[in-house]
Amino acid sequence: MKFGFDELFFSRTDSRGKIKSGNTVFQRVSQYSWDELLGKPHNTIRHKDMPRGVFWLLWDQIRKGLPIGAYVKNSSKNGQYYWVYAIVTPIENGYLSVRLKPSSAVFEGAQEQYQALLQAESDGDLTPAKSAEILLASLNRLGFRNYQSFMTQGLISEILARDRMLSVETLSTVRFFHELLLESGKLLETATRVTETYHSFRFVPLNLIIQAGQLGNTGAAIGTISNNYSLLAEEIRLGLDGFFEAAKKVSDTICEGAFLLSTSIIQQEIAEVFAGEAKTSEIDHACEMAHLDRQRGLYAARAVENLVNIQRELEEFARGAAEIKRLTLGLAAIRIMGKVEAGRLANSVLNDLITDLETFQQTLSTGMTEILSLNSALWQHTGQLLDAYGDDTKVAAA
Known part of the structure; x- marks a missing residue:
């Protein structure tokens, strides 16, 4: 049909x-x-x-x-x-x-x-x-990641495709939320990669301590350095657990907001469509308009509330990411001391383990820099969304 x-x-x-x-x-x-x-x-x-x-x-x-x-x-x-x-x-x-x-x-x-x-x-x-x-x-x-992600991507994609079919300009709020969804996906991917990086290198400090123990008094300094590195890495692990959950929460909140906003837009349009339809004896036109108007107002308000929640989640996430970034810089200082000591001992096994630590620290540092950059972009787009929502609301009411 x-x-x-x-x-x-x-x-x-x-x-x-x-x-x-x-x-x-x-x-x-x-x-x-x-x-x-x-x-x-x-x-x-x-x-x-x-x-x-x-x-x-x-x-x-x-x-x-x-x-x-x-x-x-x-x-x-x-x-x-x-x-x-x-x-x-x-x-x-x-x-x-x-x-x-x-x-x-x-x-x-x-x-x-x-x-x-x-x-x-x-x-x-x-x-x-x-x-x-x-x-x-x-x-x-x-x-x-879940059904909410699927249904939101579906709704945003259908609005964009429908606008292309009808040769109409997509509302700026929808375009900005589409960007937010893409960026939040990248944020979650990067957070996942950073967390997996930690787990892939989590035994290196322990291996260093074991190797230092086998060297006896000669390895005392490298043992102390390795122990300090292990303690700091454990702090990072604890931070990453909360950090990854925060990344998922940011992604879920953005996903929810995109669905709420898109729903309010479609409900706005169906209310306008129904208002222009000829009345029939079988349907109580006034009653249905009241239902549509209530839903339109409810989801529009929830969409704005969600934008504020997104900013709050981004602030919390940024604080956690900045703390892990700070701890990562501490890893770099300890690793350099370990590299100097391993070089002094001229031990190839120690040198290989220190190289692994260097790879871990650099990967972690690069990932956190990327995450902070993505977080900044998300914050900027959320601000643009709040501004655009006000503009789109004025257009809809005109």
Whole structure:
């Protein structure tokens, strides 16, 4: 069933998933009459090719009061199918689902994942929960850290693709959040690399201490140096544990903000679309406008609140990164003393171990410099987002 990129549609259900209302595009695309839709389960339009795991994830989220986005294949009355990207948000006594036409590369990947998941469900007689678990594992292998990351990348990608299709300029807030998502991904990758670097070299100071012990009194100085290095490296390890968790929190907060902002934009548009539709006797137009306006205002406010949270998380993360950077400089001083002593002893094993320490320290230092630079860029873009959000809000209200 065809519908255009310029068309958005919505439906509202009660808490049990029974259809309470929608707009004319929803009714037209479904090909059911309002009498056939109202009061019926929303799965009336569900296509048989949809994996059960997707709906398990959807219901798991919205029952917790959280919004969710998902690619959904629906079926019209005559058996034709149509794909949507659905944004489902909890409302009073039910749920609101706003849909747009998908076309991005993320959508193409989702279709492949759905086909594989359907096959797995068929072959293994999976429960919906197990199916959802397999889907999450597949998304993780594709580079999405969790489902929130996937649904956010999907929504941002669909808005950008839709704007290209319609030859309209994308709101600056969406563009800035797209940059933030890319930068936060790099931040998390670098934080992961730095943490893994520590673990790959964590036994070098101990090996140095053992080697120094084998040298007896001759190795006393190198033993002391190695012990100091080991103590400082342990401080860095403790710092890295909190630092990595902070990096994940920054990434999650940015991801949440991008989804909230994009949702508010789509809800703004669907409210405008519905306001211009002809009134029908089956739908209480004023009641639905009130629902749409409440959701639009709620998610717009939550998007702004999230931007402030992002700045707070970035400040905390920057403090932790700067502390690890300081400790890394301390490692450099101790390593140089060790290099001098190893050279004096002319011991090839010690020299090799000191070289390993040098590689570790330089890799760590380079990574932390990169992280602080990324953090600065994230901070700058967050500030631009706050400014742009105010400008976009004024444009929307005009």
